[in-house]
Amino acid sequence: MQAEPVDAKALHGGALTRTLARFVAHTQWRDVPVAVRNEAKRSLVNYFAVALAGAHDSTLDRAVAVYGRFRADESTTLAGRSERTDMLNAAALNAMSANVYDFDDTHIPTIIHPTAAIAAALFALAESHPMSGKALLLAFVLGVDVACRIGNAVSPEHYQRGWHITSTCGVFGAAAAVAKARGLDEDAIVWALGNASVQTGGLVETLGTMSKSISVGNAARNGLLAALLAEDGFSGPDAPLEGDRGFLRVSASHPKWNALTEGLGREWELLKNTYKPYPCGxxxxxxxxxxxxxxxxxxxxxxxxxxxxxxxxxxxxxxxxxxxxxxxxxxxxxxxxxxxxxxxxxxxxxxxxxxxxxxxxxxxxxxxxxxxxxxxxxxxxxxxxxxxxxxxxxxxxxxHAARGSLAAPLANGELADKLHQLAAYGRSGVDTHALIERLWNFETEHDAAAVMRLARARTTS
Amino acid sequence: MQAEPVDAKALHGGALTRTLARFVAHTQWRDVPVAVRNEAKRSLVNYFAVALAGAHDSTLDRAVAVYGRFRADESTTLAGRSERTDMLNAAALNAMSANVYDFDDTHIPTIIHPTAAIAAALFALAESHPMSGKALLLAFVLGVDVACRIGNAVSPEHYQRGWHITSTCGVFGAAAAVAKARGLDEDAIVWALGNASVQTGGLVETLGTMSKSISVGNAARNGLLAALLAEDGFSGPDAPLEGDRGFLRVSASHPKWNALTEGLGREWELLKNTYKPYPCGxxxxxxxxxxxxxxxxxxxxxxxxxxxxxxxxxxxxxxxxxxxxxxxxxxxxxxxxxxxxxxxxxxxxxxxxxxxxxxxxxxxxxxxxxxxxxxxxxxxxxxxxxxxxxxxxxxxxxxHAARGSLAAPLANGELADKLHQLAAYGRSGVDTHALIERLWNFETEHDAAAVMRLARARTTS
Missing domain, CATH: 3.30.1330.120 (2-methylcitrate dehydratase PrpD)
Structure with missing residues (x-):
């Protein structure tokens, strides 16, 4: 897919958002290179590691208690916990767990932690709307591409100014991923991105406090909601990203328009993702x-x-x-x-x-x-x-290049060790060997939600 | 209460947020001038007028359907509709109804439509946590003051840039109002504002589309949630507003720090509120x-x-x-x-x-x-x-001065007519005479939620 030329008329008319939407709508599993597929699975191994560690942090205990007062049903698993909740709450709470220790993954050009919001939204969806492992991986890859391309377009000013880019761009990624998993068409994906564009809260000022977890949870929950609303005909503007008062211009002075669509389908943002060996910035x-x-x-x-x-x-x-x-x-x-x-x-x-x-x-x-x-x-x-x-x-x-950087990436074995260790830290009793085995072969799963059920706490702590 | 001096140290330490929080925590009904009390009631009459009109717009039909899939209970009334839902959903949906026709009130210095989010959050709370009319009015007045002072501090750049100020500042107002209604102390109100500060989405680009209603709903819902989280110990940063990467600096280049606290308790933002005679910008x-x-x-x-x-x-x-x-x-x-x-x-x-x-x-x-x-x-x-x-x-x-402007405000009778007409437009069968009577005497109500129950649709449309 070719990037379309970027001129004033294209911006006003929403050509960039539409190009992204078309890419999400039309990309198939066969279009995703093997290296990208593998990186998706590595991202998920890391996701379960950090989610199982964070699940019983006091931030989560409090959030689960308050959000739990507003749960519609118990359809959905909370990784590393024994409670169940509804789809939207689970998206929020699982994203919080995966990010609360700042031990999750990092897209190097933007410092976005992409997986927490996007994977949490997709797995929450999968428990009510069955999909294959392959379908979830494809949606995940596309969601990461959308979130990180938007992040590229507003970086570095956006984060430097104080926007918590993981939250602000994550909501678009979750919306695009869920839209793909639900099979939405191009128009509805544009709406999903529009519905996400009004839910982009998150401040660097809140790092190190519980408040930060709210916006990371919202990125998952509200991205999921944005796509479900679009699926039911809840429509938005033509150019939520590139419009005169769209997300890119309001949140950066000089957006890099080309970053949204250049190399789409040839350059994959997921290949710039890294995994932390230490629970730090x-x-x-x-x-x-x-x-x-x-x-x-x-x-x-x-x-x-x-x-x-x-x-x-x-x-x-x-x-x-x-x-x-x-x-x-x-x-x-x-x-x-x-x-x-x-x-x-x-x-x-x-x-x-x-x-x-x-x-x-x-x-x-x-x-x-x-x-x-x-x-x-x-x-x-x-x-x-x-x-x-x-x-x-x-x-x-x-x-010169830290462990876990793009130049010295963690090996698959190190990621697996991270999962074992963090699951043990979280004391959830999850069978991590079984979980890892299925994640490395995730594209063969008939029911993506099966691994989520494996990640449920076996203890009643 | 005196505004505190604004210097770099005060900004870093969170003195402005704390001054606002102290004001919210300590202000009593007796501190609110009669003109402000009256304006609060006028705002509520206008609120019910617009909420009853908007309740059956197609935007609401779709939102009620999707949000309804995630309702925890039926504790709370939707103005002008026969369905019931939970507290958080009701806050969102009632705020949407009140704003969907752009017929709601306007705080002149900022163009914030303050009541939709703040009243929707408070009335939703009141159905589960009984409070008097007086308590609701006091919380409402303070919530409007917080939202509009924050708006004053970032205006005019904030809206001009493309932030939908009703949504972005409304969430702080709803949080402060609910915090007051729940009797939170100074520390917890700072946390509530911090929990609100990461939920400030909303774009001018989406005006005229359904997407806009999402962020107006979120301002109510998430402000309410921010305060409930703070009440349960969910803590935030010291300076969510004035910190180096706090809301004011990220969303405006030259925030007017003094606007946050100058004249607090002497100048009331609610007195700059106006009501539209026509459903337009x-x-x-x-x-x-x-x-x-x-x-x-x-x-x-x-x-x-x-x-x-x-x-x-x-x-x-x-x-x-x-x-x-x-x-x-x-x-x-x-x-x-x-x-x-x-x-x-x-x-x-x-x-x-x-x-x-x-x-x-x-x-x-x-x-x-x-x-x-x-x-x-x-x-x-x-x-x-x-x-x-x-x-x-x-x-x-x-x-020179349009009907409904500060110079030519709508009379109480005109506001009552607006309520009658818009309720008729919404075909909800609500007894508007009874509703208006109780709103004009709202400070004498034992149970604030009683007027909300009056606003429930009597028809089953």
């Missing part, structure tokens, strides 16, 4: 790797450390310079906490970014010794940690 | 008045008209230059249609802005004769219509 990954390297075979003790230097692109400092954090959630975006806890404990799992870890006074003392050194010439993907000992000795390690 | 009101005046005692017929000139501030043209509209909804923001239909029929009710009226070929012909004349020196409140006859004769009328 993605820019902290090379910092953690560097700390692990510095610590390896150390002949010094923590008390010997006079100062810690963290060198990187200024963006690293801007995103992570958070001393004195008070909660586990805040610690996930704090370089001070990450450096201290990894140097002290030699690992970086969920326990290291918990309320308990944050309360550890020895870590707080260590954290105070960190100082940032900006270097605009460094790529964002790299970071260097140097510890300066009281003896004057300096021990430095620089990381 | 508010800038069309003086145009319609001028057409009615031009037509009064006319000795010409439509065939004599060579050209129609519409003179006004350029904003009038920018907002309403919409030739060739295709639906009743679009016609509500089309000067071409408004001028044609009013000159032809001498009235401007819902029938004049319907799909049927738009399809009338004689009106389309007349509409093509309109041309705009911009005059930057004219206030937005005024407009002049001139018809140029084939004979060369020119008949002009200029309106």
């Amino acid at each position: 993605v820019v902290l990954n090379p910092v953690i790797d560097a700390c692990l390297d510095v610590r390896r075979g150390a002949r010094w003790s923590l008390n010997d450390i006079e100062q810690i230097e963290l060198k990187g692109h200024p963006l690293l400092r801007e995103r992570t310079d958070r001393p004195g954090v008070r909660t586990g959630r805040e610690s996930q975006v704090s370089a001070q906490h990450a450096v201290a806890v990894v140097l002290a404990r030699g690992k970086a799992g969920l326990d290291e970014f918990s309320d308990a870890a944050v309360a550890d006074p020895s870590l707080r003392m260590l954290a105070r010794r960190l100082r940032f050194i900006d270097d605009l010439s460094w790529p964002v993907e790299s970071a260097q940690v140097t510890i300066v000992l009281r003896s004057g000795e300096r021990i430095a390690h620089r990381v | 508010v800038v069309l009101n003086p145009v319609i008045d001028a057409c009615l005046d031009v037509r009064r005692g006319a000795r010409w017929s439509l065939n004599d008209i060579e050209q129609i000139e519409l003179k006004g501030h350029p904003l009038l043209r920018e907002r309403t230059d919409r030739p060739g509209v295709r639906t009743g909804r679009e016609s509500q923001v089309s000067a071409q249609h408004a001028v044609a239909v009013v000159l032809a029929r001498g009235k401007a009710g819902l029938d004049e802005f319907s799909d049927a009226a738009v399809a009338d070929p004689s009106l389309r012909m007349l509409a093509r004769r309109l041309r705009f004349i911009d005059d930057l020196s004219w206030p937005v409140e005024s407009a002049q219509v001139t018809i140029v006859l084939r004979s060369g004769e020119r008949i002009a009328h200029r309106v």
Whole structure:
């Protein structure tokens, strides 16, 4: 499919939204390259890992209680929990679970975490509207393409300004994915995107607080609702994306129009997706790797450390310079906490970014010794940690491509390990071996919802 | 209550959000001036008028059908309809009804339509959580103040850019109102505003389409949910409004910080609220008045008209230059249609802005004769219509303050007439005399929800 020329008339008439809608309507499984199919399955393995870990966070306990007062039925599974709820609530709550620890996937060009909203919407749908694994994978791939292309078009200004891009663009992805899974035609997909375009809330200001989970949940729930409304004839504008007062212009000063449709069907956004080895903001990954390297075979003790230097692109400092954090959630975006806890404990799992870890006074003392050194010439993907000992000795390690980056992706086995470990952390009693086995062969499933039922908590905690 | 000084430290620390929250938490009925109390009741009369009219629009039929699949219970009334639904759905659907014809109220400085979202959220709450009329009125007044102050702080850029300010700011008003009605303390009100801050979708691009109703409904539903979540301990950031990446900065380049808190408790935003005599974009009101005046005692017929000139501030043209509209909804923001239909029929009710009226070929012909004349020196409140006859004769009328403007507000009797007429249009069989009687004495009601039950459809249409 060719990108259409972008001129003022095309923008006004909605040619870009229509081109995207046509792509979603007409793309078939056979059009999806093998590498993209595989990445879809890797994204789903990672999705279940993070959803099973987050399912019993206190944020989820509270959300399940309040949302549960408004559940229409018990048709739909909550990953890692024993309660059931209705389709819309399940979409919201499962997306929250998958994102609450900031341990989910990252589309590198935009920093969108695409899978939480889109997979949660699709699996919720699948429990009431049976579909094959293949159909769900196809819808997922297309939903990610739509969300991330919209994200590309408004980046980097959109996130820098303060819009939580995972939420604001995720709702379009969920809408497109559900529209595909429901077999909507081109017109109805345009409506679904229009119905999504009025539900794009989410603020960076709320990172590290429970509020953030609301907008991630809404991206799934409202994207699903947007498509169901469109299916029932609830219509929207012709150009919800590119119109004069459409989403792109209101949320970015200079949208990159071409990003919406250029290379459609040839370049797949899912191939730019990555999976985190650590439950932190993605820019902290090379910092953690560097700390692990510095610590390896150390002949010094923590008390010997006079100062810690963290060198990187200024963006690293801007995103992570958070001393004195008070909660586990805040610690996930704090370089001070990450450096201290990894140097002290030699690992970086969920326990290291918990309320308990944050309360550890020895870590707080260590954290105070960190100082940032900006270097605009460094790529964002790299970071260097140097510890300066009281003896004057300096021990430095620089990381050029962190584990889990596009240059050093997690292997399938590492993703499977992540699922085992996070499911154990969530204590849900899920048979992760069976779950992983079926996910790696997901395109052969007759009933996509079967894996969701496998992800239900076996304990009654 | 004094506005606190606005400096960088205060912004970062959340002093503005906290000042607003404290105001909401501590203001009592005795603190609300009589004029404000009366305006609250006038707003509610207008609310029931528009909700009863819109309840059976096809947008509502579709929304009720889809949302109805996800209703937890039947605790809550839908104004003008016979179905019942749960609290969250009712908040959404009643707000949609009240706004679907663009016939609701307008806060002049921001063009926010404040009552739809806030009243819908409060009445939905009242059916499950009994409160007095006085308690509802107090919560309503405070919710309007919060929504409109936030609107003042981001205007005019916010709407001009394309954010549908009724939706984006309405969610804060609904959250604050419900928080007050539930008796939340200062901290929890800050959380409620934080939980609202991630749910601020809504685009001007969708005006005239069904999509717009989704975000107006969401403002009510999600504001209500934001407060219920906060009540259950779902916490948010300290500075959701004024933080570096809070709502004000992401949605306006130069927020007017002082607008949030200056004159709090002395200047009431509700006193800047107005009620439409015609179901159109508010800038069309003086145009319609001028057409009615031009037509009064006319000795010409439509065939004599060579050209129609519409003179006004350029904003009038920018907002309403919409030739060739295709639906009743679009016609509500089309000067071409408004001028044609009013000159032809001498009235401007819902029938004049319907799909049927738009399809009338004689009106389309007349509409093509309109041309705009911009005059930057004219206030937005005024407009002049001139018809140029084939004979060369020119008949002009200029309106300085339209009926329903702050300078020429609708009288209580006119608001009551509006309610009678619109209820009749909606064919819901509601006893509007009883309803109006109780609304004018609403501060004496023991059970606020009683008037909502009166507004239920008596027919089974």
